[in-house]
Amino acid sequence: MLVPNPDRLLVVPVDREEQTVSPGGILLGNPQKPHPTVEVVAVGDNINGFTKGDECIVATYGGVGFKWEGVEYFILSPSEVLAIVRK
Numbered sequence: 001m002l003v004p005n006p007d008r009l010l011v012v013p014v015d016r017e018e019q020t021v022s023p024g025g026i027l028l029g030n031p032q033k034p035h036p037t038v039e040v041v042a043v044g045d046n047i048n049g050f051t052k053g054d055e056c057i058v059a060t061y062g063g064v065g066f067k068w069e070g071v072e073y074f075i076l077s078p079s080e081v082l083a084i085v086r087k
Helices: none
Strands: 009-013 037-043 055-058 062-068 069-074 081-085
Touching: 037 069
Parallel strands: none
Antiparallel strands: 009 037, 009 069, 037 055, 055 081, 062 069
């Protein structure tokens, strides 16, 4: 189980076919859709306003990416989230 730093969000990309990751692990979006969409999978203890399962639009070059057990994750600070998609 991955638990983010108390001041961070752990997310996974939603539109995997439209997003790529740079060799340095930065989440890049489709130029036609300038801001990547992610799903929150864990929330640090010091963060309010986010819950597991929230879909968020993030800054184009936001987060630090890594793979864990074959799944691509990103660690973001809340300031890198531009909006939460409420349905």
